[in-house]
Amino acid sequence: MNDSDSKAFPSKTAGSVHQALLAVGTMGEFLILIFTLVYIYGNDFYYDHLYELEQKFTVFSFVLYYMCFVTYLIWLVQVHKAIRQKHSDYPIRTVGAIARMIPFINLWGFSNTFTHIYRYFALHPELERKARYIQKMIVPLYFVWFGEGIINRILIRHFSDMESISMLLGAIMQTTRMAFFYCMTRIIHNSLVMLNKKDEEGLH
Amino acid sequence: MNEVPNRNPYLLKKIFGINKERILIFALLLIPAIAAFIGTRPMPAQYILQGEMHPVKDLGVQGSVFFASVQTGIANNLLERWNVYSSENVSGGAIKFEPIAPDEVDSYLKDLSETDTLKYSAMQAVHAATELSVDSETGGDSTTFSNLSKLEDARYAELLTHLQDLAGNSLGLMTGIGLYEEANNIDFSDGGRHKIAGSGTMEEYGDVGSVGGLEQKLLGAEAAKVDLFFVPADYEWYGEEGNEAEAARVQKEHRLKLRIISVETLEDAIVYLKQLNWEEVHLE
Numbered sequence: 001m002n003d004s005d006s007k008a009f010p011s012k013t014a015g016s017v018h019q020a021l022l023a024v025g026t027m028g029e030f031l032i033l034i035f036t037l038v039y040i041y042g043n044d045f046y047y048d049h050l051y052e053l054e055q056k057f058t059v060f061s062f063v064l065y066y067m068c069f070v071t072y073l074i075w076l077v078q079v080h081k082a083i084r085q086k087h088s089d090y091p092i093r094t095v096g097a098i099a100r101m102i103p104f105i106n107l108w109g110f111s112n113t114f115t116h117i118y119r120y121f122a123l124h125p126e127l128e129r130k131a132r133y134i135q136k137m138i139v140p141l142y143f144v145w146f147g148e149g150i151i152n153r154i155l156i157r158h159f160s161d162m163e164s165i166s167m168l169l170g171a172i173m174q175t176t177r178m179a180f181f182y183c184m185t186r187i188i189h190n191s192l193v194m195l196n197k198k199d200e201e202g203l204h
Numbered sequence: 205m206n207e208v209p210n211r212n213p214y215l216l217k218k219i220f221g222i223n224k225e226r227i228l229i230f231a232l233l234l235i236p237a238i239a240a241f242i243g244t245r246p247m248p249a250q251y252i253l254q255g256e257m258h259p260v261k262d263l264g265v266q267g268s269v270f271f272a273s274v275q276t277g278i279a280n281n282l283l284e285r286w287n288v289y290s291s292e293n294v295s296g297g298a299i300k301f302e303p304i305a306p307d308e309v310d311s312y313l314k315d316l317s318e319t320d321t322l323k324y325s326a327m328q329a330v331h332a333a334t335e336l337s338v339d340s341e342t343g344g345d346s347t348t349f350s351n352l353s354k355l356e357d358a359r360y361a362e363l364l365t366h367l368q369d370l371a372g373n374s375l376g377l378m379t380g381i382g383l384y385e386e387a388n389n390i391d392f393s394d395g396g397r398h399k400i401a402g403s404g405t406m407e408e409y410g411d412v413g414s415v416g417g418l419e420q421k422l423l424g425a426e427a428a429k430v431d432l433f434f435v436p437a438d439y440e441w442y443g444e445e446g447n448e449a450e451a452a453r454v455q456k457e458h459r460l461k462l463r464i465i466s467v468e469t470l471e472d473a474i475v476y477l478k479q480l481n482w483e484e485v486h487l488e
Contacts, residue, residue, distance in 0.1 A: 013225055020229045052244065055283050059243035063236035071232075 009196040010085065011078030015189035018071040022182035025068055028061040029175040036171040040164045061174075068181070073098060075185070076113070082192055083120055086199070092116055110145070114138050114184070121191050126198070130191045134184065141180055148173035243283045248309050251288050252276050252417040254298035255424025257401050260382030263366040263375070267382025268393035270401035270430070271375040272421035276316065278309055300420055316371055325376030325405045325413075326367060330360045332410035332470045333383035359383070374415035376406025377434060380470040381477070392477045400477070401425050402434025404447075410470040412436045414447045419454045426460045432480075434473055437466035 035054040039046045046054075080097045083090045092100070092113065100109025114134055121131035148170055257270040279285040285301060304312060334356050363379070378401065385392060392400055403421050405413035414436045415421075425433050438446035448466045455464055467473045 013228070016225045017229055017232065020225075021232060024233060055244045055281070056240045059283055060236040060240040063239040064233075067232060067235060 009192065010081040011075055011189070011192060012196075014071065014075040014078040015185065015192070018068065018075040019182065019185050019189055021064060021068050021071055022178060022185055025061060025064045026175065026178040026182050028057055028064060029171070029178045031057050032061060033168075033171040033175045036168055040168060065178075068178075072181070072185075073101060076101065079117070079188060079192065082196075083117070086195065087120065090116070090120060110142065111138050114141075117188060121188075124195065126194060127191050130187050133187050137180060137184055137187075141184065144173055144177040144180055148177070243286075244281050246281060246306055247303065248278055248280050248306055249285065249301040249303045250276060250312060251279050251285070252300045252302070252420045253288075254427065255403075255417065255421035257399075257425060257428040257430060260375075260379055263363060263379060263382070265363070265379060265382035265386055267385035268391050268396065268400070269378050269381050269385070270399065270428075271378035272401055272403040272425055272433075273370075273372070273375070274417040274420045274424070276417065278304075278312060280309070298420070298423060300417075319367070319371060321373040321405070322367060322370060322375075323364065325373035325407075326363050326379060327360050328406040328408060328410070329376045329380035329470070330356050330363060330383060332406060333380045333387060334359070335410070336384055336471055336474060337387035372416075373405045373413075374403045374421075377404035377412050377436075377467070377470060377473065378402050380406050380410070381434075381473055384470070384474055394482065398432065398482055399428070399430045400432045400434075401428070401430045402432075402473075404434060404436040404467070406470065412467055412469060412473075414438045414442065418447050418450050422451060422454050422460060422462075422464070423458060426458070426462055430462050431482075432463050432465060435464055435466050437468045437472075439466075 032054065035046070035050050035057070038050055039054075076097050077094045080090070080092055080094045084093070097113060100106060100113050102109070115138065118131040118134035118138075121127040121134065151169060151173075253275040255272045255274045257272055259270050260267045277288070279288050279301065289299065381392070381400075381402075384390070392398070403415045403418065405415060407413045412434075418435065422433060433451075435451045436447045439448040443449065451464045451466065454460065455462075465473075465476060467476065
């Protein structure tokens with residue numbers, strides 16, 4: 001990366017870093033999912049061999065999750081900066097992008113932000129396919145973002161013996177959530193890279 | 205003159221593929237890695253949760269008083285401490301962690317599961333309560349040793365059936381008071397209007413022995429709106445380290461409203477309850 005890159009493409013570094021953290025986070029969550037399966041189906045083996053290792057991954061993933069949240073916000077600001085650099089009439093400003101992620105507002109803001117992004121990408125013929133992917137991911141993202149808590153509450157309230165299923169479901173949801181965010185970040189990041197390259201080629 | 209070779213700014217990048225982004229990612233990943241290291245580093249500590257009050261009726265004793273119990277266990281590292289906090293939904297002084305040496309963990313866990321001291325304390329409670337009851341009924345007249353022994357054995361055997369899931373010996377004093385109420389058909393709580401609880405082991409000759417986790421028991425008692433709480437009078441033996449001093453300290457620190465009474469023997473507790481003016485207690 002050099003200075004001219006970062007000027008032309010503000011979200012490049014934030015996107016790469018956020019993407020890398022999400023990739024590591026997804027792997028961590030996947031390992032925790034495996035540990036959970038072993039816990040449920042091989043309790044003795046789990047306590048003999050995996051308990052201490054899982055503790056390490058649990059702390060690692062927990063801290064990484066919140067770090068990803070911070071890098072996500074930074075990346076989102078940079079993405080909007082990048083888009084508005086190319087299209088000054090893009091309706092969401094950087095402050096607006098952050099405001100849409102405030103708890104409760106994000107119930108609407110989440111879909112609104114990504115809808116505008118996919119609509120913007122859809123204006124570029126070479127990004128149409130990526131725009132469709134983003135569009136299709138919005139509803140599942142809501143599901144993995146908010147669904148875990150709701151399903152867990154229902155399970156625990158109505159089926160007191162469902163603790164292991166609830167644990168497994170929680171691990172699946174967390175892994176899926178990380179994976180979805182990784183995919184979303186990757187698609188948006190790569191789209192911006194493509195747009196940037198196209199602009200550079202046009203300039204040359 | 206030899207020329208100094210130009211430094212290639214991209215040399216590191218070419219050789220190791222290192223760039224700013226990768227360094228940043230690596231540095232950021234160090235944060236959760238360090239957190240994982242610190243969070244799971246062995247730091248064993250005994251935890252004691254806020255006490256709960258159990259009626260002696262749970263032990264099959266027809267008394268009105270309560271014994272305090274605490275839930276204890278081992279948290280091996282900071283993560284496990286956090287799990288205890290979050291799973292028990294407790295805060296502040298309601299939970300206490302006392303660090304222990306790693307090589308003491310096994311013996312601590314063994315102590316937790318042993319029941320010999322519990323049985324001993326229960327046996328002494330039966331013995332002391334029976335002796336006091338016989339004294340109060342007969343005024344100290346002769347009751348044959350074998351009759352007394354049979355009475356005690358039968359009561360102790362019945363009591364044992366209720367101690368299956370318990371550990372620790374701190375219920376001795378209150379069990380003794382409850383057994384005295386049962387034997388003499390007395391209700392010290394005046395039909396449940398006053399809540400009497402306490403903690404103390406029962407030793408030979410009706411002596412009350414010191415207990416652990418008193419702070420959490422007192423906090424639990426205050427939360428359960430206990431009016432009167434018995435603690436072992438052990439200042440003479442342990443000074444500031446004992447239960448008596450601890451109780452005074454906890455009462456001052458947490459501004460507890462309950463009345464704390466330290467007793468040396470079961471007889472002291474019974475005598476105190478018999479002469480107690482409840483109006484004074486409630487006026488405090």
